[in-house]
Amino acid sequence: MPEYEIIIGFGSCGIAAGARRAFDIFAEEAEKSSAKISVKPTGCIGACHREPLVGVRESDGKQYLYGEVDEKRAGEIINRHIHGGEVIRDWLVKPDYPYFTKQKKIVLANSGIIDPENMDEYIKVKGYKALKKVLFEMTPEELIEDIKASGLRGRGGAGFPTGLKWGFARNSMGDKKYMICNADEGDPGAFMDRSVLEGDPHAVLEGMIIGAYAIGADEGFIYVRAEYPLAIKRLNIAIAQAKAKGLLGDSIMNSGFSFNVHIKEGAGAFVCGEETALMASIEGKRGMPRLRPPYPAVKGLWGAPTNINNVETLANVPAIIRMGGHVYAETGTEKSKGTKVFALAGKIKRGGMVEVPMGTTLREVIFDIGGGIQGDKKFRAVQLGGPSGGCIPGSLLDTPVDYDSLTSTGAIMGSGGMVVMDESTCMVDVARFFLSFTQNESCGKCTFCRIGTKRMLEILERITMGHGGMEDIDKLEELAVKIKVASLCALGQTAPNPVLTTLKYFREEYEDHILRKKCPAKKCKALIRFKVVPENCTGCTLCVRVCPTGSVHGERRQIHEIDPDLCIKCGLCEEACHFDAIEITTGDIKAGVIS
């Protein structure tokens, strides 16, 4: 054992923040003295806002986690901590860091601890124990009962009880059955599944094999988007390792149960996260949902009974089996058991992967764990569930995160994207953004989704341009209500949620845009105007120089002026000004002057 084990957060988040450079520096040092230090990558450690994260584990078991480890800090850590024995307290992510203390990690338990590309490490943390228990001590029926007892519900968004789902597939007649892992995570701002796959791929694989055993499937697919190359790489490694160890393939652990897994890389169509579209895509067809019934459990992939679970759902399974369903059910609320992983993002101080027990309030997640709003601005809303979800206002911050409470707000639990918005966010524009996403991602099959969401989007565009009328609100609501109940799949059925929730909680913003041609957040370009504040302007010409269109005029030491006809409202002048001499006004121009 080397004296120091260096663990580097090597999820996509860490790599993007520069973890590779830190890794190289530590690896170089390890080459010099392998007795002194060893280096290993791990998955996302969770505190993405402090990446690159580097853990130092001393031989006596003491652990320290350093944040923001760039090249300079990496060198210093080697010099001062490894060679000097000095813990550099200022750079530490302290163990009592509130970001971690309120979390409870089941799904993410191994992420950031083990090396995801090293199966032995997974096995060291009781990996594949659950599979062994299932194969040799439980019948599929007992297994399904245990999952039912755990109260586990699908983490992909809809929250369907997993045990029930497995039971359906189990009871469905068929020589051939399929087990599918849905890793087509597509919500903007969501990265839970990616982190789990990158940080603990074996847990997902183990959950999948257990599920296959439950329903009687001998073949499975992991449908993962091609934009997740690291997750795919680590999954491939995990599959190869498991196969080599006899944990995957024919007669697993000589139990007589066989299961093979393929990875199907999706091309990025959002709708392929919908189970029937996903199966069509695996079959090589255009990713389009079909009518249900028949449900996949009866008639799924290539017509065979098929079970589809989300990544996070499957990652829960080994833990449930190890601890027992009843123990798992002790965490959470009456109807929502266990924990939920959120990707906390947006205008939040501490963003990253967060896993909390069901029932934790939004306020606790955002303010206690996330530390509140960046720059101590005012909280405006939290968006849950991505384009299928809704915007929840401050008055509902004490809503507990569980399936039913969140649904009652008009939002949904969704897959776990949690985007925090501050007062500089225009809620109409947010609704427009999400709708433009769903409209782009609509498969085009059914009328209400294909054309209805397009018309809603056009109305929202009209409103943000200042061309809206009050009748547009009625039309939006009329369309939204019908699209929800007359669309083929969940994409269309949930697409109006961002509009409906913003209309419910932020209606006055719509009215401001329509009646007063005013964007309170000063985001909608057609409704704002950049002006020079004469009393603050020093005539430094900084703004004149950055303006890309030459709309700012003024001689040195003269008060500058902005030509509204030329101004494209890019905001560069405001950023450049050191004297708060550029102000943005709204509600004082006629609609649609600027296109």
Added chain:
Amino acid sequence: MSKKQVSIDFDGRKLIVPEGKTILDVAEEQGIKIPTLCHDSRLEPYGSCWVCIVEVEGARGFVPSCATKVRGGMVIYSGNENVKSARKMALELILSNHYGDCKPPCTLTCPSNIDIQGYVGLIADRKFAEALKLIKKDNPFPSVCGRVCPRPCEDACRRNLVDEPVAIDWLKRYTADLDLFSGKSYDPPLTPKTGRRAAIIGGGPAGLSAAYYLVQAGIDVTVFEGMEKAGGMLRYGIPDYRMPRDVLDLEINTILRLGIELKTNMRLGRDMELSDLKKDYDAVILAIGAWKSRNLRVAGENHRDVLSGIEFLRDITMGKDVRIGKRVAVIGGGNTAIDAARTSLRLGAAEVSIFYRRTRNEMPAHHTEIDDAIAEGIDIRYLVAPVAVEADGDSLKSIELVKMELGERDASGRRRPVPVEGSNFKAPVDTVISAIGQYADSLPLEVMEELLDKRGYLKGDEYTGATAVEGVFAAGDLLTGPSIAIRAIAGGKYAARSVLQYLKGKTPEHQTEFLSKKDDLLPVVSDDFKDENRIPGEKMKTLSPEERKHSFKEIELGFTEEQAVREAGRCLECGCQDLYECKLKEYARDYNAVAARFLGEVKKHPVDISHPFIAREPSKCILCARCIRICLEVQGIGALGYMYRGFSSLVVPSFDVPFGEEQTCISCGQCVSACPVGALTEKIQLGVKNGISIGKTVPLKERVEEGYCSRCSVGCSVEYRYHGPLLTRITDRNEAVNYGKMCKKGRFEQSFLNIPVSEKPIDANGNSIEFSLSCRLKSTGIPVKE
């Protein structure tokens, strides 16, 4: 082995039905109409249109009835308000991106909605007799209108956006004259006599048109005409050189000879009373026209050399000796003014001037008439109005005029002329003809005062002709005010329809249909036709100004056959081929859908006519995917597929090549049979000459006869579709042995059936067919009408 029966609640009705049937099937059996666009009994349920939705208790949201199977205890609502409004919205959303014209703008502009695209297409296909029948369905005066109509249809013609409009009116005249002078001109079929009687007062275009349609419906019609001869303003208001009397007489005769009694010199209020007619007849149509001339309201206008234009023209027709001087001033800017001026010229006037108070742009006269008048040497002075007429004893001396300028727009949208103070001037003149407008003489109607409004004008519904008096209807200028002939003819047609409704005890109703119009969504612009060939219009042979200006000989001499066919070939075929079968059109009417309710982006796509038998119009596609599915799932081909996503989604031939270049298509036409709208249609080839298709695809009403295909030994069930004697299409029939499937030969390669037996039949590839056609037909039992 019978299926398990289950009990369900369907719209409050308790039904016992076999389990596993779809809600749609059950509804059909119950006679409940559920609309559906994407469902096809040959295919698995798909669920793209969401028009067939119903509510099922306990289900989340609406469910598609085409795919939902009944279960015991199911409670179904197939037509409550919630369902209806959702269906309506689905249709309106579909319509908001369904960019097509059900009917062409020419037809929609025509007051009588003549099927212009139809007859122009038939002319292009040299089916002149069928073209004539189509015209006469809506206009019994085609030879007349072919000469005098100011042709609003041509102003609306989309070809204006390419080069110049199709000469619709001259094509009508060509077809009509061909028939009229054939010696055995067309008589429409008459239904058996009903024994009901109608009196029509006025034998002008409105009255005769009404008579024409009523007599066809088995009504005994008597037309009371105040003048010596029938024809109304057509005879007494339009000079010979435009409306030759022999043509008029012949055409009136085609109407009268159907069994209409004409009583001339019978004037309402003088020779008979309205109240008596109402007693003696089951229904009365008033069509007495608008024969009164508006006064100039200037000093001196009561002089005997100040004539009324309309009286002047009438007196000429009646052969009266009309006194006319050397210098004639005509006041007005309508067709009557032009006609009076040109007639004066023909009567020997040396200097004829027209004084009009606005500019040429505002002149109501047809622009070709104005050009012709100028060519004949008539001087038209714009922006002048008369102030006084000065006489010198028995003769006129001069007319005093004032210059005008255009001011604000008035109610008609035209700029109102305003006198320029102090700009008065005088012009020497011998005769003044006033043609500034006409109005109806409502004096004989005063016996039934409820017919008239406060100002003494007849009041009635413009579309039904219904008046305030039950059983009394009105048509023509009396109802509409002075207007063009075709409007009177249309009025007569509508009044006849209303009379028929009235006689059946129904309230007269103007039938409306849903019409998808491109311009409702996105204006059609010239850029849409940038790839269209520029083809100048055919020029009609005319007498030269010198030849014509001193004679009353007809000026326009008509098209030759080749000219007519070439000109008809210029038609852009704006109307939809699927007009009579489009499901979207039908449901849009059923649900009162408004196409422009969800106005937004509209996807325009070019029409693809590269396929030899199938026309593709993606702008009309509603993405139901029936074509894709039938091609793949039934035929096993897969020549069509989706492209793009979301709102941009599109159905295209594989690899988005032109359909004609798609390599796997076997031209079975299944996609066409599956398409519920006009996005995929057969190219109907009526105009086949020497094996080469030369004509137009014409949307025609069809008669369907069931039969069997004879092209091979399989003997597929098919439908033979005819328009008159013409075989238009052969389509599939969902019966043994083929159950709705067909092949290329059976569906498309049968156009030789339209070749008259005397010609040697040739197949689509131009190879001659050995057997004689009649021999073939006898051996197959194909029902072909001679």
